[in-house]
Amino acid sequence: xxxxxxxxxxxxxxxxxxxxxxxILTQPxxxxxxxxxxxxxxxxxxxxxxxxxxxxxxxxxxxxxxxxAVMLVLNSLAAGKEVPISRGELVEIGGSFRIPExxxxxxxxxxxxxxxxxxxxxxxxxxxxxxxxxxxxxxxSNYEIRGFTAEVPQAELATLAHNNDLPMVVxxxxxxxxxxxxxxxxxxxxxxxxxxxxxxxxxxSGDKLLGGPQAGLIAGKKVLxxxxxxxxxxxxxxxxxxxxxxxxEVLQIYLTSDDLPADLPxxxxxxxxxxxxxxxxxxxxxxxxxxxxxxxxxxxxxCQGQIGSGALPLESLPGWGIAVKSLPSSGQGKRLNQLAGxxxxxxxxxxxxxxxxxxxxxxxxxxxxxxxLHQLDQLAL
Ligand SMILES: *Cc1c(COP(=O)(O)O)cnc(C)c1O
Numbered sequence: 001x002x003x004x005x006x007x008x009x010x011x012x013x014x015x016x017x018x019x020x021x022x023x024i025l026t027q028p029x030x031x032x033x034x035x036x037x038x039x040x041x042x043x044x045x046x047x048x049x050x051x052x053x054x055x056x057x058x059x060x061x062x063x064x065x066x067x068x069a070v071m072l073v074l075n076s077l078a079a080g081k082e083v084p085i086s087r088g089e090l091v092e093i094g095g096s097f098r099i100p101e102x103x104x105x106x107x108x109x110x111x112x113x114x115x116x117x118x119x120x121x122x123x124x125x126x127x128x129x130x131x132x133x134x135x136x137x138x139x140x141s142n143y144e145i146r147g148f149t150a151e152v153p154q155a156e157l158a159t160l161a162h163n164n165d166l167p168m169v170v171x172x173x174x175x176x177x178x179x180x181x182x183x184x185x186x187x188x189x190x191x192x193x194x195x196x197x198x199x200x201x202x203x204x205s206g207d208k209l210l211g212g213p214q215a216g217l218i219a220g221k222k223v224l225x226x227x228x229x230x231x232x233x234x235x236x237x238x239x240x241x242x243x244x245x246x247x248x249e250v251l252q253i254y255l256t257s258d259d260l261p262a263d264l265p266x267x268x269x270x271x272x273x274x275x276x277x278x279x280x281x282x283x284x285x286x287x288x289x290x291x292x293x294x295x296x297x298x299x300x301x302x303c304q305g306q307i308g309s310g311a312l313p314l315e316s317l318p319g320w321g322i323a324v325k326s327l328p329s330s331g332q333g334k335r336l337n338q339l340a341g342x343x344x345x346x347x348x349x350x351x352x353x354x355x356x357x358x359x360x361x362x363x364x365x366x367x368x369x370x371x372x373l374h375q376l377d378q379l380a381l
Contacts, residue, residue: 001303001304001305001306001317001319001321001353001360001362001364001365002305002306002307002308002365003266003269003270003305003306003307003308003317003364003365004207004208004209004266004307004308004309005308005309006094006308006309008351010207010208010214010308010309011207011208011210011211011212011213011265011266012211012265012266012269013211013212013213013246013250013265014249014250014253014263014264014265016249016263017246017249017250017253018246020245020246020249021242021245021246024241024242024245025242029241029245031043031241031244042229043238043239043244044060044061044062044244046244046248047060047062047244047247047248047251048060048061050248050251050252050254050255051217051219051251052219053255054177054191054251054254054255055177055191055192055195055202055219056192056195057191057195057202057219057220058220058221058222058225059219059220059221059222059224059225059226060217060218060219060220060225061217061218061225061228061229061234062206062215062216062217062218062239062243062244062247063215063216063218063234063237063238063239064214064215064216064237064238064239065205065206065207065214065215065216066171066173066203066204066205066206066208066216066217067093067097067102067216068216068237069171069203069204069216069217069218070102070106070171070203070216071102071105071106071233071237072216072218072228072231072233072234072237073169073201073203073218073228074102074103074106074107074108074133074134074136074169075106075107075108075231075233076224076227076228076230076231076233077133077134077167077169077201077224077227078106078107078108078133078134079106079107079108079133080107080108080109080133081108081109081131081132081133081134082108082109082110082111082127082129082131082132082133083103083108083109083110083111083132083133083134083135083136084111084112084113084124084127084128084132084135084136085099085103085110085111085112085113085136085137085138086112086113086114086119086123086137086151086152087112087113087114087115087116087119088114088115088116088117088118088119088140088145088149088151089137089138089140090110090112091138091140091141091142091143093141093142093173094142099138108133109131111127111132113126113127116145117145117147117148117149117150118148118149118150118151119150119151119152120150120152121152121156121157121160124152124157124160125160128160128164128166132164132166133166134161134166134167134168134169135157135158135160135161135166135167135168135169136168136169136170136171137152137154137157137168137169137170137171137199138170138171138173139170139171139172139173139174139175139189141173141174141309153197154168154170154194154197154198154199155197155198158197158198158199158200159198161198161200162198167200167201167221167224168198168199168200168201169199169200169201169202169203170194170199170201170202170203171202171203171204172189172191172194172202172203172204173204173205173208174188174204174205174208174209174307174309175188175189175190175191175202175203175204175205175208175209175210175217176188176189176190176191176209176210177190177191177192177210177254178190178254178260180209180270183261183267183270183271184271185270185271185307185317186315188209191204191219195219195220199220200220200221200224201218201219201220201221201224201225202218202219202220203216203217203218204216204217204219205217205309206243206247206250207309208309209266209307209309210250211250211264211265211266211267212246212247212250212251213242213243213246213247213250214243215239215243215247216237250264265367269364269365269367270307270317272319272364274318274319274320277319277320277321277363277364278300278302278320280320280363280366280369281300281301281320281321281322281363282300283369284322284363284369284372284373285298285299285300285322287373287376288322288324288361288373288376291373291376291377291379292324292339292376292379292381293381294327294329295326295327295329295381296324296325296326296327296339297324297325297326297327298322298323298324299322299323299325300320300321300322300323301320301321301322301323301358301360302318302319302320302321303319303320303321303323303360303362304316304317304318304319305317305318305319305362305364317364319362319363319364320362320363320364321360321361321362321363321364322360322361322363323358323359323360323361324336324339324352324358324359324360324361325357325358325359326339336354336357336358336359337354339359339381340352340354340359342379342380342381343359343379346375346376346378346379347375347378348371348375350372350375350376
C-alpha cells in the first residue's frame with residue numbers, strides 16, 4: 001500500500017523506458033560530446049532542456065540523488081558562510097540525512113531561526129549578516145506541525161533574499177512537475193510554484209513523485225547552475241549514462257503524454273480507482289483463502305495506503321486489501337508474524353503489514369495477480 005517505498009526501490013519505471021537501455025549499454029552514446037562543434041559537450045544537456053521546458057527554469061543539472069543535490073547547492077553557494085534556516089525545518093529525512101548534518105558536511109554554518117512551531121520573516125531578517133551565503137527553505141515532507149504554527153511563505157523569503165543580494169534555495173524533497181490535484185490526489189508543492197515564488201535553485205528527487213530513476217534534479221537560475229557545474233563536487237556526485245538515459249525517457253513522457261497515469265506506473269498506482277481495487281480484492285480473497293488453508297480467515301477490507309518516501313505522510317490513500325487473521329479453530333492460534341515471515345521468504349517476496357491483529361495485503365501495488373497467486377502456491381504452511 002505504500003507506493004513509493006524507499007526500502008523497496010521507490011518509483012517503478014515504465015517498460016518503454018527500459019527498452020532504451022539495451023542500446024545505451026551496448027553502444028557508444030554522445031554522453032559528453034557535442035555533435036555540432038565536434039567537441040566535448042555537457043553531460044546533463046540531454047535532460048537540461050527537458051527540465052527547463054517542464055518547469056520554466058532557466059537552467060538545470062542532475063546529480064546522484066536529492067541529498068547530493070542539497071549538498072552541492074549548499075557547498076557551491078555557501079561554503080564557509082552562514083545559512084539561516086527555520087527551527088521547524090531542521091528535519092531528518094531518514095538514513096543519516098539530517099539538515100544540520102548536511103549543512104556541516106557542505107561546509108556551511110547553520111544559523112537556527114524562529115521556534116519549532118513558529119518562524120516569522122523578522123527572525124530571518126535578524127539572522128542576516130555579511131557572512132550569510134543564501135536563504136533556504138526545506139519542504140518538511142515527512143512530518144507536519146499542527147496547531148499554533150507560522151512559517152514564512154517561500155515568496156516572502158525569496159523577496160528578503162533578493163533585497164539582500166542573496167540566492168534563495170528550496171529543497172522540495174519529493175517535488176513534482178504536475179499538479180496532483182487533477183487526479184484528486186492531495187496537493188504536493190511543484191517546482192513551477194517554487195520558481196513562480198522566486199526561488200533561485202530548487203532541488204528534488206528523481207525517484208519519488210517524479211516517478212523516474214534515482215537522481216537529484218536541480219533547476220533554477222543559469223548563473224547559479226553554472227556555479228554548481230564548476231564545483232569539483234559536481235564531478236564526484238554526477239550521474240552515469242544509464243540514469244541519464246532513463247531520466248530522459250521519463251521526462252519525455254511528461255512532455256508528450258496526454259494520459260500520464262497510463263504512461264507512468266507510479267502515478268498509475270497512485271490514481272487507481274477504489275472500485276478497481278475492491279474488485280481485485282474480492283477476486284483474490286477466495287484464491288488466497290484456499291491457499292492459506294483452514295487456520296486462516298481472509299476478509300476483504302478497506303485499508304489506507306500511503307504515497308511514501310516522505311510525501312504527504314498524513315494523507316492516506318483509501319484502498320482495498322485482504323485482511324488475514326488466525327482463526328480460533330487453529331488451536332493456540334498461529335502467529336501472524338510467522339506467516340508474514342513465510343510470505344517474505346517466497347522466491348518473489350510478498351510483503352504485507354500487520355495492523356490490529358491482522359496481516360493486511362493491500363492490493364494497490366499488485367499488478368501481477370497471476371504471479372502473486374503462483375507465489376502463494378509455493379507456501380509451505
Ligand atoms: C527525500 C528527501 C531528501 C533526500 O532525497 P534522496 O533523493 O532520497 O537523496 C532531501 N530532502 C527532502 C525534503 C526529502 O524529502
